Amino acid sequence: MNHQTKSKIRRKALSLLEAQGISSAPVPVERIAKALGANLRFSPLDDELSGMVYVKDGTPIVGVNALHHPNRQRFTIAHELGHLQLHRTEITKEIHVDKGFPMLMRNTVSAEGVNEMEIEANLFAAELLMPESFLAASLDGEPFDIDDEGAVSTLAKQYKVSASAMRFRLGNLFA
Numbered sequence: 001m002n003h004q005t006k007s008k009i010r011r012k013a014l015s016l017l018e019a020q021g022i023s024s025a026p027v028p029v030e031r032i033a034k035a036l037g038a039n040l041r042f043s044p045l046d047d048e049l050s051g052m053v054y055v056k057d058g059t060p061i062v063g064v065n066a067l068h069h070p071n072r073q074r075f076t077i078a079h080e081l082g083h084l085q086l087h088r089t090e091i092t093k094e095i096h097v098d099k100g101f102p103m104l105m106r107n108t109v110s111a112e113g114v115n116e117m118e119i120e121a122n123l124f125a126a127e128l129l130m131p132e133s134f135l136a137a138s139l140d141g142e143p144f145d146i147d148d149e150g151a152v153s154t155l156a157k158q159y160k161v162s163a164s165a166m167r168f169r170l171g172n173l174f175a
Helices: 005-021 028-033 072-084 088-093 108-112 116-129 132-139 148-158 165-175
Strands: 038-042 050-056 060-065 096-099
Touching: 005 028, 005 116, 028 038, 028 072, 028 116, 050 072, 050 088, 050 116, 060 072, 072 088, 072 116, 116 165, 132 148, 132 165, 148 165
Parallel strands: 038 060
Antiparallel strands: 050 060, 050 096
16 A cells, blocks of 8 residues: 555544534544444444445445454444545445454455455554544653553553554554
8 A cells, every 4th residue: 555545544534523613532533433324333343344335225324243352342443433434435335344454454455456456444443543743742752662461451452452452553553
C-alpha cells in the first residue's frame, strides 16, 4: 500500500472522529457505526468468522461474532466500517465476509498486498481506534518500551483493544 493510500485512509478515519466530536480514547465505535446509519448485529458465529458487512435496501448491516472478546468485536466493527468507508461500491454488490482476518498482524498475504481490501480495512480500524494523535497524547512525550508487556497492556486497556493490536500499532507509528 502506498503512502497516498495510507494518508487517505488516515484522513477518512480522523474525519469520522472529528465529526463525532471524539478526542480521546476509548473511541465509541458502536456510536460511530450508528451515526453512519449502520445496524449492528451480534450473533454467535463460527470462531474463524469475525464479522461481515452488507448493504440491504440502502442500510449497512454489520454482523459481529458475539462469541469473540469485546476488544475483538470493537476491532471487527471498526474493520467493517473501514469496508463501508473505503469499499462501499464493492460492498453494495455482495455480502463481504471476514473469516478470521489477521488482527493487525503481518503475514505473507498482507506483506505481498494480495488482499488489499483487508489490509486497507485493518489500517482504517487501527487509525479509528488508536489514532496517532491520541497515542501521542497518552504517551505524553515519555519514552515507551513496546516490549514492556505491562505498559502495553495498560495502554491497550485504555483504548479497549488487544495488547497485540496496540503493540503492532505502536511499532508501526513510533519505531
